[in-house]
Amino acid sequence: MSTARILLRTLVLASVTAGLVVPAVAVSAQPSVSELTQQINKESEELAKVVESYNRLTEESKATRAAVEELDTKLGPLQDELARAEIEVGQIAVTAYKSGGLSTASALLDSGSSDGFLDRLGTLDHLARDRQQRLSNFTSTQVTYLAEQEKLQAALAKQEAQVKELADRKKSIEADIDKLMDKREEAYGAATESGSSYSGEIPSVAGAAGVAVEFAYGAIGKPYVWASSGPNGYDCSGLTLAAWRAAGKSLPHNAAMQWDRVAKINRGDLAPGDLVFYNNLAHVGLYVGDGKVIHAPTFGRTVELASVDMMAPYGYGRVR
The missing domain is CATH 3.90.1720.10 (endopeptidase domain like (from Nostoc punctiforme))
Incomplete structure (x- = not known):
């Protein structure tokens, strides 16, 4: 085979080989701007869901904290009323029944006819019953408030734990955002x-x-x-x-x-x-x-x- 023919054969083989290599180069090419945009949009949607979860949790925690504060505001005066009612009931009981008899009560209610005394004793008894009912009502309300407070405190503790968990994930979220910014810069020339x-x-x-x-x-x-x-x-x-x-x-x-x-x-x-x-x-x-x-x-x-x-x-x- 002549030298010219050998050289031509070599050039043809080189061209064919080069043509076979081109697809491999195309496969390893960087994603297009359109492909990067799709990736960014997809990752952005996922990050948006995380953001909205964070926002919801923040709103719920804020509402629970406000409810706890409102209940604390109600409990303060209630505790004072309860204490006063307990003192009043105790004073009436001591006044009426100390020394095991009715002489002190009689003196307290002022002496007079037996009918008047019984009337005044009835009034004292009615007063005691009224104070006892108030005490019972205050106690019942207090029990309800304390149960509600316990429930709210438990909910708040759970929400705060979730907030902490989200805070722990903050670095990961920020890393995802940084990746998005890098992709944006690659696609558009600016982050x-x-x-x-x-x-x-x-x-x-x-x-x-x-x-x-x-x-x-x-x-x-x-x-x-x-x-x-x-x-x-x-x-x-x-x-x-x-x-x-x-x-x-x-x-x-x-x-x-x-x-x-x-x-x-x-x-x-x-x-x-x-x-x-x-x-x-x-x-x-x-x-x-x-x-x-x-x-x-x-x-x-x-x-x-x-x-x-x-x-x-x-x-x-x-x-x-």
């Missing part, structure tokens, strides 16, 4: 969005709903901050809470708890100020009209105006 405030026209809406809508527009461009209700950043339920707080309405800092609080409405009844829930109640946004919601999306992103169908809605609610 977080540099959101800008809204400069368009804000729709005019009457009443309290208008105040909530205007507040939400004012929050556009602020960063997502988990477990935050502003003013420098928000998570999803923190934003809806803050918007309606500005309008004079109170909402819990948790999407599922907000769902429990609102009046349920149909899609066709949506009006500005209503809440739209997503992701099995792990996400919520504020409807502002024209098929749009304002929401705090997830880690690394900022509050934005988006389509009400940015994801499949779970349901719709009106703040009462």
